[in-house]
Amino acid sequence: MKTILEKGIIFYQGKFQELDKLVIEKGKITEITLTSTKAKKGKVVPAPKKKTETSATVIDCSDEYILPGFIDAHTHISLEEEGVGWYDADFNESFGLATPQVRAFDALKMRDRAFNDALHGGVTTAMITPGSANPIGGQCCIVKMVGNTAEAAVIKESSGMKFAFGENPKRVYGEQKKFPSTRMGTAAVIREWLMKAQDYLKRKKTKEFKEREIKLEALLPLIEGKIQARAHAHQADDIITAYRIAQEFNLEMVFDHCTEGHLIAKELGKWKARAVVGPTFSSRCKPELRNKTFETVEILMDEGCVVALTTDHPVMPIEGLSVAAAMCVRHGLDEERAIKAITENPAIILGLDKRLGKLEVGYDADVVVWDGHPLDTRSKTKAVFVDGNKVI
Amino acid sequence: MSIIFNNVRIPMSGTFFPGQKVLVEKGKIASVGSMIRKNVEKVIECEQKYLIPGLIDAHSHLGLFESSTSVDDIHEPFADITPHLRPLDGVKMRDRAMEDARRAGISTCMVCPGSERPISGICSILKTNGNSADVGLIVEQAGVLMSFGEQVKVAARNGEKSYVTRMGITALIRETLMKAQDYYAAKQSKKMVKDREIDMEALIPLIKGEVAMRACAHRAEDIMAAVRIADEFKLKLVIEYGTEAHMLAKVLADKKIPVVLGPTLIPRFRYELNEKTFESAKILMDAGVEVAFTCDYPGLPIETLRVAAAMSIQYGLDEKRALAAITDVPASILGVEERLGKIKKGLDGDLALFSGHPLDIRSRLEALVVDGDLFVFSDELKIESGS
Numbered sequence: 001m002k003t004i005l006e007k008g009i010i011f012y013q014g015k016f017q018e019l020d021k022l023v024i025e026k027g028k029i030t031e032i033t034l035t036s037t038k039a040k041k042g043k044v045v046p047a048p049k050k051k052t053e054t055s056a057t058v059i060d061c062s063d064e065y066i067l068p069g070f071i072d073a074h075t076h077i078s079l080e081e082e083g084v085g086w087y088d089a090d091f092n093e094s095f096g097l098a099t100p101q102v103r104a105f106d107a108l109k110m111r112d113r114a115f116n117d118a119l120h121g122g123v124t125t126a127m128i129t130p131g132s133a134n135p136i137g138g139q140c141c142i143v144k145m146v147g148n149t150a151e152a153a154v155i156k157e158s159s160g161m162k163f164a165f166g167e168n169p170k171r172v173y174g175e176q177k178k179f180p181s182t183r184m185g186t187a188a189v190i191r192e193w194l195m196k197a198q199d200y201l202k203r204k205k206t207k208e209f210k211e212r213e214i215k216l217e218a219l220l221p222l223i224e225g226k227i228q229a230r231a232h233a234h235q236a237d238d239i240i241t242a243y244r245i246a247q248e249f250n251l252e253m254v255f256d257h258c259t260e261g262h263l264i265a266k267e268l269g270k271w272k273a274r275a276v277v278g279p280t281f282s283s284r285c286k287p288e289l290r291n292k293t294f295e296t297v298e299i300l301m302d303e304g305c306v307v308a309l310t311t312d313h314p315v316m317p318i319e320g321l322s323v324a325a326a327m328c329v330r331h332g333l334d335e336e337r338a339i340k341a342i343t344e345n346p347a348i349i350l351g352l353d354k355r356l357g358k359l360e361v362g363y364d365a366d367v368v369v370w371d372g373h374p375l376d377t378r379s380k381t382k383a384v385f386v387d388g389n390k391v392i
Numbered sequence: 393m394s395i396i397f398n399n400v401r402i403p404m405s406g407t408f409f410p411g412q413k414v415l416v417e418k419g420k421i422a423s424v425g426s427m428i429r430k431n432v433e434k435v436i437e438c439e440q441k442y443l444i445p446g447l448i449d450a451h452s453h454l455g456l457f458e459s460s461t462s463v464d465d466i467h468e469p470f471a472d473i474t475p476h477l478r479p480l481d482g483v484k485m486r487d488r489a490m491e492d493a494r495r496a497g498i499s500t501c502m503v504c505p506g507s508e509r510p511i512s513g514i515c516s517i518l519k520t521n522g523n524s525a526d527v528g529l530i531v532e533q534a535g536v537l538m539s540f541g542e543q544v545k546v547a548a549r550n551g552e553k554s555y556v557t558r559m560g561i562t563a564l565i566r567e568t569l570m571k572a573q574d575y576y577a578a579k580q581s582k583k584m585v586k587d588r589e590i591d592m593e594a595l596i597p598l599i600k601g602e603v604a605m606r607a608c609a610h611r612a613e614d615i616m617a618a619v620r621i622a623d624e625f626k627l628k629l630v631i632e633y634g635t636e637a638h639m640l641a642k643v644l645a646d647k648k649i650p651v652v653l654g655p656t657l658i659p660r661f662r663y664e665l666n667e668k669t670f671e672s673a674k675i676l677m678d679a680g681v682e683v684a685f686t687c688d689y690p691g692l693p694i695e696t697l698r699v700a701a702a703m704s705i706q707y708g709l710d711e712k713r714a715l716a717a718i719t720d721v722p723a724s725i726l727g728v729e730e731r732l733g734k735i736k737k738g739l740d741g742d743l744a745l746f747s748g749h750p751l752d753i754r755s756r757l758e759a760l761v762v763d764g765d766l767f768v769f770s771d772e773l774k775i776e777s778g779s
Contacts, residue, residue: 087542087663089557090545094556096555102559102562106617106620111612149616210574
């Protein structure tokens with residue numbers, strides 16, 4: 001099965017250009033021709049080729065915009081299914097303190113309406129993480145927005161380990177009258193488990209090793225550098241604490257939320273930090289959000305950080321991802337970088353930049369056709385392809 | 393005791409075949425056919441009534457719940473992982489429900505602890521005729537019951553347990569199975585002699601693949617969590633309840649995972665029952681999944697097993713497969729198809745005689761035989777002794 005998108009404006013190699021045709025075959029993009037390159041070559045498609053193309057579906061995209069599927073690199077989609085309530089809240093294992101062994105992948109609910117909403121918002125891939133109640137919250141996964149089972153949607157079952165700094169763990173355990181109720185306590189819990197994991201790794205290589213411990217097993221891929229640390233941190237000092245721990249244990253770390261990132265932009269730039277910023281559209285509902293601004297993204301990008309935007313669904317609805325990018329444009333960011341913040345950059349942050357985030361030959365055919373400029377809030381998705389299948 | 397059923401209809405290749413005789417001797421089916429001549433203690437003249445294998449409910453808490461009280465021996469609410477609980481130690485054979493089961497034509501039940509804890513105990517297969525559970529016992533360790541989803545979450549929340557999400561439940565089960573694997577490995581390596589652990593011992597047959605993981609799961613996601621764990625630990629798997637199993641018909645068919653389906657005749661009183669439909673059985677069977685019906689006693693009265701099969705016919709299932717889903721399919725899911733589920737020479741003498749078609753709810757059970765023990769429920773039944 002072959003699909004050909006003809007004409008229209010494509011976001012290609014970092015800018016909007018005029019498309020001649022984009023060919024999708026076997027779930028991948030197999031050809032992209034621009035009108036400019038075609039004009040240069042001055043060649044018309046040779047006649048014999050037409051025969052093979054008779055089986056192809058051709059879609060005329062004149063006056064429409066063709067973009068890679070958006071990626072939200074930090075969500076909780078379906079962990080708390082919408083419109084259901086407590087029964088389907090599988091968000092925080094909030095009495096467990098350190099729960100590296102729990103996996104978001106085991107609580108996905110593929111019939112959550114949010115998956116469909118995501119597609120309508122042009123989002124085709126999302127990272128899904130446990131909540132931020134625990135200093136160590138559990139394992140994140142990466143899935144596409146289609147599939148009857150989590151297995152059918154999966155890109156990575158376990159892509160990262162969630163850590164939380166700042167107000168959330170402090171509040172949750174403080175209210176339970178348990179340790180930790182300070183930022184020091186939270187850092188100590190995290191450090192304690194990472195130390196244990198390091199020692200466990202050493203012990204596992206010796207002959208005395210007998211029985212596995214599930215929590216430490218879960219931390220091994222992190223210690224060995226196979227998965228990334230995802231640090232929930234809003235306040236500047238919490239971001240720095242997270243970085244300190246990452247240095248101590250040699251972790252590959254991504255900063256999630258990064259609300260006060262602009263206050264320590266120089267430092268983050270020096271660290272070549274990767275940050276998933278948002279949900280900026282929320283209210284300043286807790287003290288650590290007091291300095292929230294849509295300018296953070298541009299400031300961090302100017303310092304050389306890789307920045308992606310997030311809705312943190314269900315904190316903000318997933319359809320709002322392109323709206324968040326548009327808000328950054330309103331606050332001074334250029335359109336191209338705003339689009340990169342929901343395509344290329346999250347792909348880099350998730351380690352999927354060889355597959356996703358761009359329209360390039362050989363990349364997954366996650367392609368969205370918009371009936372107008374994607375950052376114009378009035379525009380609508382007209383067609384959505386995931387792995388070459390037309391899902392909308 | 394030897395019994396002969398004369399002039400009876402028995403199920404044969406999709407229909408009921410009239411004019412048959414069935415001989416039961418020493419607790420077994422000794423002969424089936426139209427030309428049996430034999431001196432027996434009891435002759436039952438059946439006048440073209442319907443004889444089927446004793447019905448089997450592959451998932452129940454029969455005898456663990458105490459009828460007419462609020463007392464049960466089903467749930468152990470203050471412990472999460474109790475694979476060492478044995479139904480045999482809690483079954484009350486003189487409970488009224490046991491008589492109700494016999495009156496409903498049920499000769500065999502899988503009895504298990506409750507589904508409110510991640511791992512609640514082993515499953516045992518019992519007949520309904522015994523005076524003590526040990527007499528009726530067919531297989532004691534026939535599986536390990538595990539539970540996923542809403543019920544476990546609710547119970548955990550009410551009990552203020554340390555896990556309240558699906559991720560937590562799955563992690564707890566995974567942790568236990570990891571321990572069991574390591575325990576079994578240590579036990580096998582002769583160097584490491586160690587003290588036995590009662591819960592780990594109960595899991596060894598599961599780890600070795602001798603018995604199935606019986607996973608209680610309603611929602612598709614919870615079913616997939618069970619499938620994932622079974623794959624990871626290379627376990628045999630049976631899905632219990634399976635309210636949304638029809639959404640995964642292909643996955644379950646490909647992996648050859650049977651479903652013990654039900655209870656369907658209940659209201660949607662929990663969110664996880666939202667997609668409940670009587671069409672499930674047909675969808676699953678058409679895809680090639682083995683399906684048995686259950687009434688999950690006391691989820692539903694034990695008498696409703698036959699009703700579940702009849703309701704599925706109303707929603708498009710054929711009679712043959714509906715009947716198989718309460719006789720030979722549960723026998724095969726329980727791994728006792730060599731003994732139960734069919735009217736065939738050599739199998740256990742478990743037979744139910746109905747006044748009319750067994751899936752017509754108006755039909756009355758007239759007699760039940762379990763291991764050759766005769767229970768008569770109709771005054772009009774013509775029984776003569778010796779000839």
